[in-house]
Amino acid sequence: MKALKKIVIDDILSTVNTSPFLIVIDYAGMKVAQFQELRKRLAATGAKLQVAKNTFVKQVVTTVEYPSELAAHLSGQTAIVTGASDVCASAKVLKTYGKEISKVGIRCGVLDGNFLEAAKVVALADLPPMEILRSQLLGVFNSPAQKLVSVLNEPGASLARALQAKADQG
Numbered sequence: 001m002k003a004l005k006k007i008v009i010d011d012i013l014s015t016v017n018t019s020p021f022l023i024v025i026d027y028a029g030m031k032v033a034q035f036q037e038l039r040k041r042l043a044a045t046g047a048k049l050q051v052a053k054n055t056f057v058k059q060v061v062t063t064v065e066y067p068s069e070l071a072a073h074l075s076g077q078t079a080i081v082t083g084a085s086d087v088c089a090s091a092k093v094l095k096t097y098g099k100e101i102s103k104v105g106i107r108c109g110v111l112d113g114n115f116l117e118a119a120k121v122v123a124l125a126d127l128p129p130m131e132i133l134r135s136q137l138l139g140v141f142n143s144p145a146q147k148l149v150s151v152l153n154e155p156g157a158s159l160a161r162a163l164q165a166k167a168d169q170g
Contacts, residue, residue, distance in 0.1 A: 005056070012052050012060045012080075019082035020112055023121055024070070025094060026105035027051070028077040034101050041097060047083035047090040054078050067115035073107040087111055091125035 016022060027035060039049045054074040061070050083090050091106075098104035109116040111124075127133070 008052065009056050009059055012050065012056055013063060015048065015050060015082050016060055016064055016080075019084065021083065021087040021090070021109060022066070022070075023081040023087075023090065023094065023109040024073050024107040025079050025081060026076060026107055027079050027103070028105075029103045030101070034103065038093075038097050038104065041093045042081060042083075042090060045083065045089035045093055046085050047081050047093070049079055049081050051079045066110050066113065069115045070108060070110060078107075086130055088124050088127045089129065091121050095122055095125040 027038075030038070035049075042049050054076075057074050057078065057080060058071050061074075081090055081094065087109075091109075094104055094106055098106065106118045106121050108118055109121040109124075116124075128136075
């Protein structure tokens with residue numbers, strides 16, 4: 001039996017070690033079909049939903065030196081969500097599906113080793129997708145260059161307008 005526990009703990013540990021985030025959810029009252037639908041939606045974002053005994057998750061949390069506040073949220077029917085990339089997309093799936101079925105409760109999370117209360121995880125869900133954030137950042141970087149080009153072109157444009165006005169008069 002100890003060998004089986006070690007295998008399960010090692011599996012959770014390898015999943016947590018390869019993920020920049022961990023979200024703890026309460027799935028009490030969910031039916032199997034609802035749970036499978038949630039797994040499918042999370043898989044589309046590159047995330048994985050995993051159920052494990054709270055004691056196993058606590059051992060993993062201690063091993064990877066996650067914040068101690070996380071252990072207080074590991075009670076009852078607990079599942080963890082991990083992924084390789086976009087925490088915002090995973091949080092958005094949890095939030096929207098939780099509203100649809102009223103049975104998914106976000107308890108807390110960890111992002112890059114920092115503890116997140118449930119409200120902060122929900123705030124991540126409200127962020128726009130990564131592609132939009134990148135394009136907004138690119139727009140911020142391009143704005144000064146566009147203004148510089150406008151300023152540099154203004155003397156020539158003013159001269160052209162003056163010459164055109166002179167030609168129209170004469």
